Amino acid sequence: MSFNKMEEMANVNIEYLINTLEQKKVSVVTRKRHSYIMYQGIESEYIYVLKDGVAKISNILRDGREFNIAYVAQPDFVSLLEEKQNDGISALFNVRVESPTANFYKISRSDFWDWVREDLNLFRVVDDFYKRRLALNLEILQKMTINGKKGAVCACLHSLIDDFGIRKKDGILIDFTVTNEDIAGFCGISTRNSVNRILHDLKDEKVIDVIDNKIMIYNPQYLEEYIS
Numbered sequence: 354m355s356f357n358k359m360e361e362m363a364n365v366n367i368e369y370l371i372n373t374l375e376q377k378k379v380s381v382v383t384r385k386r387h388s389y390i391m392y393q394g395i396e397s398e399y400i401y402v403l404k405d406g407v408a409k410i411s412n413i414l415r416d417g418r419e420f421n422i423a424y425v426a427q428p429d430f431v432s433l434l435e436e437k438q439n440d441g442i443s444a445l446f447n448v449r450v451e452s453p454t455a456n457f458y459k460i461s462r463s464d465f466w467d468w469v470r471e472d473l474n475l476f477r478v479v480d481d482f483y484k485r486r487l488a489l490n491l492e493i494l495q496k497m498t499i500n501g502k503k504g505a506v507c508a509c510l511h512s513l514i515d516d517f518g519i520r521k522k523d524g525i526l527i528d529f530t531v532t533n534e535d536i537a538g539f540c541g542i543s544t545r546n547s548v549n550r551i552l553h554d555l556k557d558e559k560v561i562d563v564i565d566n567k568i569m570i571y572n573p574q575y576l577e578e579y580i581s
Contacts, residue, residue: 406455
């Protein structure tokens with residue numbers, strides 16, 4: 354199945370999910386920038402689905418560093434993956450709001466899984482989510498292990514195009530402020546100084562520039578070399 358076909362199916366599934374939540378009048382909660390909707394390891398009886406805004410999914414490594422997994426910038430699950438423990442079910446990841454505000458559907462976990470058991474289409478939505486997350490995990494593994502630090506940064510910049518890219522006359526503007534520290538977190542790089550050097554090199558090569566704290570990509574084809 355082609356990538357475009359998979360993306361089209363994912364969009365249909367998410368539309369069905371949102372329509373279901375609206376029909377069931379699921380409550381919506383609002384959070385402000387840099388507030389957390391979920392904490393890794395903390396028990397929660399709810400599942401959250403982003404309605405609008407931008408959220409960042411991350412987890413804390415054993416050495417205490419934060420590893421960024423993905424931005425969620427379109428309606429989708431942010432907390433379906435979970436870990437069963439003796440005293441309940443806890444979140445596998447941190448979920449932090451990155452936009453000025455974000456709205457989330459807040460669903461009782463027990464209610465949601467009852468709906469899934471009763472609705473084959475909703476089951477397919479969940480199945481599609483797990484497949485997409487597996488593909489994302491494989492992409493992260495490739496990004497971090499194959500092409501070194503520079504390759505990881507280039508792959509990260511290219512991934513931002515899908516989430517926030519706006520085509521301009523001279524290139525593609527990443528219309529969202531992404532810090533060097535965040536890029537380091539997405540790439541498994543321990544210090545943002547390493548990211549600074551790589552971005553400086555990419556600017557010298559006329560691949561990117563930083564305009565008003567936002568990244569302008571002039572040569573996306575250069576970045577694509579690191580995601581094949």
